[in-house]
Amino acid sequence: MSSVTGRTSFEGMYHAIAKSECITQFSTLFCQPIKKDYKAMRDINTDREHDDIREKVRDGYARIADSKTSCCGPSSCCGGPAAGDIARAVGYVSEELAEIPDGANMGLSCGNPTALASLQPGDTVLDLGAGGGFDVFIAARKVGESGHAIGVDMTPEMVSRARQNNRSFRQSSGLDNVEFRLGEIEHLPVADASIDVVISNCVINLSPEKAQVWREIARVLKPGGRACISDLALLRPLPESVRQSIEALVGCIAGAVLIDETRALIQSAGLTIVKIETKSDYMKSMSDWSDPLYQEIARKLPSGYRPDDYVTSLSIIAENSRKKTRHATVKRAIR
């Protein structure tokens, strides 16, 4: 839909109509409703494009959830490394992997947000794009029975799988502090100022509305709460051929943005960046693996370049440094 001017063809058409009407009518009164209609229709159009992207991502992850493998992403199937190897490559330790339900780790992570989070007993943790519940179960052990670990995911098949995993987690751990909610990270099904720590692992890059995701994080965090996020980010803009690939989108690469852009999104949402650090090991280790997506992306790059020249894993800690207000205290008292 985009043209050389950077406008969608729809936007261009509407500008042309608005301009000609303004010239012939010489009436600002007449132009106002047109401008308003244009904005309303442009918003509808953008919403539709965002929903289309979410639909493609949802389809990709529904297939992954149903197939119990992750062929569409950096994967544990098709000759790629096992999910446990991916997890160990990004710093998970064997003991914590042994304590989560079978199948909760689907090899879809690109970092280790619970290691950044310094979780305390009693904390309420929210995992954005929880998948099979991998980090939710690790967090649940750390926050203990006085804490609460909530996973949100927009793919119903993933949520079903996570809830199944939770049944075996309850039995093996004796903990009943985990919950999975169906929802979009752009519109979190979570109350204002109710979360101590937001975590997320390789998900925000998939969102077509990253600014809205960061605003939602700021909304749900308690004053003094923090976001500990692992994600993929770009070191330089991707070639168009990779950006257009649905496989690369579902595989967390085509939707990634530059590190400076991520920084700006966090700050615009009103959060304070405590730490933002690139972790090149994840992509570097991928280059030794025969993952089909990795091979496909490598083929589309200019000669002499590898995916890790473009993409890096990023660890982010950001804080809600707003002070407790009377308003926030009253809201908590009501809940």
Ligand SMILES: C[S@@+](CC[C@H](N)C(=O)[O-])C[C@H]1O[C@@H](n2cnc3c(N)ncnc32)[C@H](O)[C@@H]1O
């Ligand atoms: C790469 S997987 C990561 C899963 C999990 N965090 C892990 O490390 O195993 C991405 C997950 O995010 C979910 N997801 C993607 N975009 C989302 C959105 N806009 N809102 C909610 N969930 C989303 C997908 O359904 C999928 O389960």
